Amino acid sequence: xxxxxxxxxxVSVSEGTxxxxxxxxxxxxxxxxxxxxxxxxxxxxxxxxxxSAATLVKGINGFEAxxxxxxxxxxxxxxxxxxxxxxxxxxxxxxxxxxxxxxFGSGTRLSIRP
Amino acid sequence: xxxxxxxxxFQVLKTGQSMTLQCAQDMNHEYMSWYxxxxxxxxxxxxxxVGAGITDQGEVPNGYNVSRSTTEDFPLRxxxxxxxxxxxxxxxxxxxxxxxxxFGDGTRLSIL
Numbered sequence: 618x619x620x621x622x623x624x625x626x627x628v629s630v631s632e633g634t635x636x637x638x639x640x641x642x643x644x645x646x647x648x649x650x651x652x653x654x655x656x657x658x659x660x661x662x663x664x665x666x667x668x669s670a671a672t673l674v675k676g677i678n679g680f681e682a683x684x685x686x687x688x689x690x691x692x693x694x695x696x697x698x699x700x701x702x703x704x705x706x707x708x709x710x711x712x713x714x715x716x717x718x719x720x721f722g723s724g725t726r727l728s729i730r731p
Numbered sequence: 732x733x734x735x736x737x738x739x740x741f742q743v744l745k746t747g748q749s750m751t752l753q754c755a756q757d758m759n760h761e762y763m764s765w766y767x768x769x770x771x772x773x774x775x776x777x778x779x780x781v782g783a784g785i786t787d788q789g790e791v792p793n794g795y796n797v798s799r800s801t802t803e804d805f806p807l808r809x810x811x812x813x814x815x816x817x818x819x820x821x822x823x824x825x826x827x828x829x830x831x832x833x834f835g836d837g838t839r840l841s842i843l
Contacts, residue, residue, distance in 0.1 A: 626771070649829050660735070660821055660834035661774075668829055707773060713829035716762055716781045717789060721773035 619644040621710045623722035631730045636695040638725045640708035643689060650691045651709040652682055655724075661707060667691065668713065678702070703729045733757050737822050737835035744812045744842050752807040752838050754822030762825045763805040764789070764832070765797065767818040774821065780805055812842045 624639040642648065649668045653661040665676025672684040682693045691708060705724045712718035738753045756763065761782045766774040776789030778797040786797050794816060796808040805824075809816060819839050823832035 651831055653834075658836070658839075660836045661823075661832075662834070663831045666831050711828070716828050717776060717779055717787065719764075719776060719832075721766075721775075723771055723773045 619646075619648065619710055619712065619718060619720050621708050621720050621722045623706075623708050623725050625725050626723070627726045627728065629728040629730060630698050632700055633697050636693070636698045636702065636727065638693040638706050638708075638727065640691045640693065640722060641689055642691060642708070642710045644710060644712075646712055646714075648710045649713045650682075650684060651711070652676065652680070652691075652693050653707045653709060655705040655707065657704075664693070664706075698727075698729050700729050700731070703727055735822055735824055735833050735835035737820075737838050739838060740836065741839045742841070744809075744840065746812060746814060746842060748812050750809050750812065752809075752820055752822075752840070754805045754807065754835060755803050756805075756822075756824040756833070757803065758824060758826070758833065759802060760824035760826050760833070761802065762828065763799070764823045765795070765805070765807045766821045766823065767791065767816075768821060768837070769818050777807065777820075809840075814842045816840065817842045 621642045651666045652664040665674045667684045675681045708722040735756045764779040765777040780786045780799040819837045822835045825832045
């Protein structure tokens with residue numbers, strides 16, 4: 618069985634300050650992990666992916682995430698928030714050998730204060 | 732690059748009506764999926780396909796049908812629309828299970 622929990626439904630930060638979006642997962646196999654971003658009225662866009670290579674994964678737009686197996690976490694970070702980062706973010710866990718075992722977190726809405 | 736294209740972008744239906752949501756991809760991906768997105772629930776898998784002629788049910792398949800006659804197209808059919816099917820529907824494709832999915836921009840569907 619697998620599950621994913623995004624620990625915050627809403628995060629608000631000031632422009633220029635660090636961003637931390639938290640994601641915990643459970644899985645009975647070695648999972649693939651992804652972070653996606655969704656801007657209003659748009660589809661989901663891949664930010665970054667972990668597929669059992671380096672544990673620190675760098676993505677687009679300055680985002681990165683660290684896979685911590687001992688903590689079953691895959692938190693998303695960015696050193697300095699920009700107004701354009703305001704969006705919904707989804708953590709996703711999937712079984713890399715299955716076409717259907719894909720679980721989406723419930724999402725974290727990121728707001729950026731000027 | 733068109734990627735994944737969904738049509739229509741918006742639709743309003745009356746209870747009991749049927750309709751087909753279209754999805755097409757131009758990346759030659761074998762794996763395609765349909766999801767619905769409801770507030771606070773993330774995305775839930777409706778149906779998926781691992782290649783032309785092969786489809787299977789996901790987490791919430793009731794009230795929906797799919798077919799996959801070509802690699803490019805994966806339409807989703809609502810047989811008899813119900814208010815509970817009011818949602819945003821996303822189509823996605825990928826080349827293999829360990830690769831990320833590419834998403835369309837969604838179809839916003841309201842059932843009155």
